[in-house]
Amino acid sequence: MAKVQSRRMVRTAACHCGKLTVSCNGEPAKISLCHCFDCQKRTGSLFSVAAFYPRAEVEIITGDANSFRRTSASGFDVTFHFCPDCGSNLWWEADRLPNLIAVAAGSFADSNFPMPEQAVWAEGQHHWLRLPEEMPSHARNPIRPRPSE
């Protein structure tokens, strides 16, 4: 008897105007919340949530993206991709994590999306904001900086 293959979860992330969409196959490899001021300025919100997917599991379905590249607090460059029409930053690529693509968790518009497994740059956490106690929180990003620094 043939085994029935269970269908993998496929989620679609969309920008604010809906022209730029990407599909994400399977579950994220990692989900991380960031309180840093760069993420606050980038999103206009008080923190960012990144759903990291293996590069091969993310594909553009519709639309074109513009990009913006900058150095991160960790010393590695990050390239942000955003909709040229509405400006939503849908995904980003960190040179530090070449096999992963970070997709903005809010762009799935799914309140049942899995919870982040960690929070980083808690130095920038707004004083009134309380996150679940079971979510590990790091004052900075617990990764090693670039060896040359």
Ligand SMILES: [Zn+2]
């Ligand atoms: Zn858009």
Ligand SMILES: [Zn+2]
């Ligand atoms: Zn950040």
